[in-house]
Amino acid sequence: MSLRSTAGEGDGPLLDSDSGGWCCRCGVVHSLPVRPAIKDGLHLMGQLCRHQRIDWLVPERFRDPRCDTRCLFDKAGGKMFGVLSCRDTGGKRIVLRAFSGQYNGLWQVEGWVGPVFDVAAFGALVGEPEREIKRLGRELTALPHGSSARQLLRAQRRTLSRQLMERVHCLYQLVNFRGATQPLPRVFIGNGAPPSGTGDCCGPKLLHHAARHGLRPEAMAEFYWGASNASGTKVQGRFYPACAAKCQPILGFLLCGLP
Ligand SMILES: [Zn+2]
Ligand SMILES: [Zn+2]
Secondary structure, three states: OOHHHHOOOOOOOOOOOOEEEEEOOOOEEEEEOOHHHHHHHHHHHHHHHHHOEOOOOOOHHHOOHHHEOHHHHOOOOOEEEEEEEEEOOOOOEEEEEEEOOOEOOEOOOOOOOOOOOOHHHHHHHHHHHHHHHHHHHHHHHHOOOOOHHHHHHHHHHHHHHHHHHHHHHOOOEEEOOOOOEEEHHHHOOOOOOOOOOOOOOHHHHHHHHHHHOOOEEEEEEEEEEOOOOOOOOOOOOOEEOOOOOOOHHHHHHHHOOOO
């Protein structure tokens, strides 16, 4: 796959768009270049093509059917993937890989950086409230449209969902290259509370992992893989900068401390 064929054309996203965000502490935009990581991104695309699964580091007999890549080509099945080119303390180059969010319900897959939060703590926190939210949802559908009982229940469910999201977001303790740790709601500089899924994109996962493991990032590239989305804003094999709604409002913090 040539660089040209994957580069943004016309008014699409530009290949040269580096990912970054405003840092409140330093009063500047911190960013990482994309170009030096393009080769690593293309290499990962090649691996996805060749292996047709994302757990290729696991011996064949232990492979998890959920790690198959065919699902990415189902309608609305496409996903963002990312690579972060880093140096360890000895100067050796290390390339980290990430997929956005969960992969078929999996947060952790061998060879990929995990989520920003502790998976066990997350499971313990969301289990009960999620069952309650689902129960309210079932009750809702049984009530007549426009009835006050239905409206009341709907409001109750919305409050529960919001409270749960706030508590979940506090599990996201983000670490940066200055060695600072902050919970996601304090880091987020967008309007209002962080949207659902903030911190689950490839960029934050990769940077958080690097900061926690003493790696110094030099470049980052994120690309889309699988069936294009309905609106056509995401196309297979194209590189995209960090998203504006969820990532840019936290990248300034995450990148802080890098030269
Ligand atoms: Zn994002
Ligand atoms: Zn800074």
